[in-house]
Amino acid sequence: xxxxxxxxxxxxxxxxxxxGSLSDEGMAxxxxxxxxxxxxxxxxxVHEHLTASTSADLEMAVPDGFADSIWPGVEAExxxxxxxxxxxxxxxxxxxxxxxxxxxAMLALAVASGLVFTELTRVKARERVLAQTVAExxxxxxxxxxxxSANTNVLAAGLAxxxxxxxxTRREEMSIAELxxxxxxxxxxxTVLTTAQAETLMxxxxxxxxxxxxxxxxxxxxxxxxxxxxxxxxxxxxDVDREMTLRTxxxxxxxxx
Amino acid sequence: xxxxxxxxxxxxxxxxxxxxxxxxxxxDGDRRSYEALVNSETRALIAFAYRYTRDWELARDLxxxxxxxxxxxxxxxxxxxxxxxxxxxxxxxGCLDHLRRAWVRYEATxxxxxxxxxxxxxxxxxxxxxxxxxxxxxxxxxxxxxLSESQRQVFVRVDLEQNDQQEVADALGMKYTTLRTTLHFxxxxxxxxxxxxxxxx
Numbered sequence: 238x239x240x241x242x243x244x245x246x247x248x249x250x251x252x253x254x255x256x257g258s259l260s261d262e263g264m265a266x267x268x269x270x271x272x273x274x275x276x277x278x279x280x281x282x283v284h285e286h287l288t289a290s291t292s293a294d295l296e297m298a299v300p301d302g303f304a305d306s307i308w309p310g311v312e313a314e315x316x317x318x319x320x321x322x323x324x325x326x327x328x329x330x331x332x333x334x335x336x337x338x339x340x341x342a343m344l345a346l347a348v349a350s351g352l353v354f355t356e357l358t359r360v361k362a363r364e365r366v367l368a369q370t371v372a373e374x375x376x377x378x379x380x381x382x383x384x385x386s387a388n389t390n391v392l393a394a395g396l397a398x399x400x401x402x403x404x405x406t407r408r409e410e411m412s413i414a415e416l417x418x419x420x421x422x423x424x425x426x427x428t429v430l431t432t433a434q435a436e437t438l439m440x441x442x443x444x445x446x447x448x449x450x451x452x453x454x455x456x457x458x459x460x461x462x463x464x465x466x467x468x469x470x471x472x473x474x475x476d477v478d479r480e481m482t483l484r485t486x487x488x489x490x491x492x493x494x
Numbered sequence: 495x496x497x498x499x500x501x502x503x504x505x506x507x508x509x510x511x512x513x514x515x516x517x518x519x520x521x522d523g524d525r526r527s528y529e530a531l532v533n534s535e536t537r538a539l540i541a542f543a544y545r546y547t548r549d550w551e552l553a554r555d556l557x558x559x560x561x562x563x564x565x566x567x568x569x570x571x572x573x574x575x576x577x578x579x580x581x582x583x584x585x586x587x588g589c590l591d592h593l594r595r596a597w598v599r600y601e602a603t604x605x606x607x608x609x610x611x612x613x614x615x616x617x618x619x620x621x622x623x624x625x626x627x628x629x630x631x632x633x634x635x636x637x638x639x640x641l642s643e644s645q646r647q648v649f650v651r652v653d654l655e656q657n658d659q660q661e662v663a664d665a666l667g668m669k670y671t672t673l674r675t676t677l678h679f680x681x682x683x684x685x686x687x688x689x690x691x692x693x694x695x
Binding site: 251277 | 542558561659685689
């Protein structure tokens with residue numbers, strides 16, 4: 238008889254014995270084999286040793302007081318642990334989930350910082366470009382304004398000259414006060430007398446004008462003509478009777494050269 | 495307290511749902527529920543540990559350790575699963591740790607000295623028979639350490655804990671036939687090792 242096969246059958250019968258389904262014949266075979274096979278005999282002994290008591294038997298066999306002593310023991314041990322427990326705010330034991338969460342948070346923070354830094358750098362670069370553009374635009378605007386201003390002055394001068402000249406033609410005489418009032422209606426920066434006209438006026442006026450006028454006229458800067466505002470100031474600074482009349486034909490003659 | 499003292503892990507006197515309710519309250523910090531759980535399941539846990547130790551005092555100490563672990567780790571229990579199964583898993587790990595310590599002691603100090611370290615003197619019945627049973631159990635536990643991991647795992651669950659083979663196969667994710675083969679080889683190797691040890695004594 239092949240011993241190995243018998244031993245395999247023996248193991249199956251051992252399982253049947255454990256399950257309570259082994260027949261008397263099977264039990265006899267099992268005993269017979271164990272008498273001739275020391276290893277299977279030991280297996281049977283192990284089986285009998287381990288199945289000597291059922292779980293219910295063992296529970297019933299728990300010595301008196303053993304089960305009742307567990308809770309007081311647990312409670313006392315927990316009290317000791319609580320009294321010895323250090324500050325656990327930074328203790329990660331039992332809070333293993335904190336580690337991956339903190340790592341994820343740190344990573345997210347690092348990524349967010351990187352994104353913010355990149356965006357900041359990009360914005361700064363854009364700001365520099367925009368600042369350069371704005372500076373260029375401002376320079377261009379200043380140039381444009383300067384050119385426009387010059388053109389406006391020329392245009393205004395023409396308009397002003399024509400305008401006050403037309404007004405003068407409507408009257409034969411005009412007092413100094415009326416002349417000042419007429420000039421105030423003209424834009425202050427508008428050139429009302431060109432350089433040549435101003436020089437002619439100064440030359441003529443110096444012949445017949447009162448002494449106070451001569452001084453005032455000599456102080457006029459005629460490098461780029463006389464503006465309406467300047468002429469008003471000159472008229473107001475003259476120490477003369479405001480109602481003194483001037484012949485408009487003479488003034489027109491001066492203007493028209 | 496909804497449990498009945500001495501109900502046991504295999505018993506249906508305390509249904510899993512009652513345990514779950516207690517365990518959830520315990521997890522939320524209810525001390526009375528924790529006490530109720532301890533009083534409900536302790537006797538079964540001591541009996542379970544006794545299968546490993548054949549020593550009631552050791553079984554009691556292992557059970558107390560298990561309840562302390564449960565107190566610290568109950569937040570790891572998934573309330574959608576059986577509390578009893580989780581409790582048993584915690585307890586089993588504690589008992590296996592005890593066996594591992596015994597194996598380490600045996601490797602460090604083989605022979606009578608190691609046996610003496612595992613020995614306990616308490617017990618009922620015939621003192622000589624009791625001593626013989628204990629010595630045999632100590633040898634059994636010692637040679638368990640010589641089995642392969644899978645053989646040991648299957649032997650412990652099926653023969654030591656006396657669980658149903660199909661249930662163990664399901665729990666370990668093994669085919670039933672694989673479990674039986676592993677168990678049979680494990681038993682025969684264990685028997686051979688025990689025989690060698692007895693012959694050497």
